[in-house]
Amino acid sequence: MKKDKITIYTDGSSLGNPGPGGWGVLIQLKDKKIIELGGREEKTTNNRMELMAVIKAFKYLNDSRLGNNGLKLILDSEYVKKGITEWIYGWVQNNWRTKNRKPVLNQDLWKELIIIVQEYEKKNKIEWERIDSHTGVAGNERADQIAVSFAEDKPTPLKDER
Numbered sequence: 002m003k004k005d006k007i008t009i010y011t012d013g014s015s016l017g018n019p020g021p022g023g024w025g026v027l028i029q030l031k032d033k034k035i036i037e038l039g040g041r042e043e044k045t046t047n048n049r050m051e052l053m054a055v056i057k058a059f060k061y062l063n064d065s066r067l068g069n070n071g072l073k074l075i076l077d078s079e080y081v082k083k084g085i086t087e088w089i090y091g092w093v094q095n096n097w098r099t100k101n102r103k104p105v106l107n108q109d110l111w112k113e114l115i116i117i118v119q120e121y122e123k124k125n126k127i128e129w130e131r132i133d134s135h136t137g138v139a140g141n142e143r144a145d146q147i148a149v150s151f152a153e154d155k156p157t158p159l160k161d162e163r
Contacts, residue, residue, distance in 0.1 A: 006071040006072065007028060007030055007062070007067060007071070007072050007073070008072075008073045008074075008140070009026060009027070009029070010026070010027040010138075010140035010143065010144040011024070011025070011026050011051070011054035011055050011058055011075075011076045011081075011144055012024070012076070012077060012078075012144035012148045013025075013047055013049070013051035013053065013054050013078070013148050014047060014145070014149045014152040015045055015047040015050055015152060016152050018046050018047060019044050019045055019046050020044065021043055021044070021045070021153075021154065022041065022044075022045035022047065022050040022151075022152050023039060023040065023042075023050060023147070023148040023149060023150065023151025023153070024040050024041075024051070024053045024054035024057060024148050024151065025038070025054060025143070025144040025145065025148035025151065026038040026039070026057055026058045026061070026144060026147070027143045027147070028061065030163070034162035034163055036061070036160065036161050036162065036163055037143070037159040037161070038057055038061055039147040039148065039151045039156060039157070040057065040151060046107075048078070048081075048106070048107060049110060050148060050152075051078040051080060051081045052081055052107055052111070054076075054148065055076065055081055056110065056114050058074070059117045060117070063117075063121075065163075068124075068125070069124060069125065070125060071128075072125060072126070072127045073127075073130060074128065075130045075132055075138070075140060076129075076130075076131060076132070076141075077132055077133060077141055077145075079131055082129050082131040085129065089111060089115055092111070147159065
C-alpha cells in the first residue's frame with residue numbers, strides 16, 4: 002500500500018542577526034488542505050529560525066498523528082538542507098565540531114532535529130528539496146510571509162483546514 006505524501010514548506014526570518022525572529026510553516030496534506038504554523042523569539046538569528054521551522058513542522062506531524070506519511074520538505078535554506086543531509090554526520094563523528102575544529106553553531110537545535118528526523122525515517126521516507134527564495138513558489142512565499150509577520154510581532158492569521 003502506497004503511503005500518502007505530505008508537502009511542507011518552511012522558512013525563518015530575523016530582523017537583525019541577532020534580533021527578533023519568526024518561523025513559518027505551511028503543511029499541505031494529501032487532500033490539498035492547508036495547515037499553517039508560526040512562532041516568534043525575541044533574540045535569535047535567521048539560521049535558528051530556519052531550523053526551528055523544520056523542528057516545529059515535524060513536531061506538529063507527530064502530535065497530530067500525521068507522522069505516518071511520506072514527506073516532501075521544501076525549504077530555501079541551504080544551511081538546513083546541507084546540514085541535515087550532509088554535514089551532520091561529520092559533526093557527530095567530530096563531537097559536534099566543524100572541519101575547522103570550531104563548535105557547531107546551534108547545536109541544541111541540530112541535536113533535537115537529528116533525533117526527530119531519525120525517528121521519522123524509521124517509518125517514512127523524507128525527501129528534502131532546496132529552492133531559491135522569493136521566486137514565486139506559493140508555499141515558500143507563504144511560509145516566508147508567516148515568518149516575517151511573526152518576526153515583526155504582527156502575526157498573520159494562520160489557516161487550519163484540517
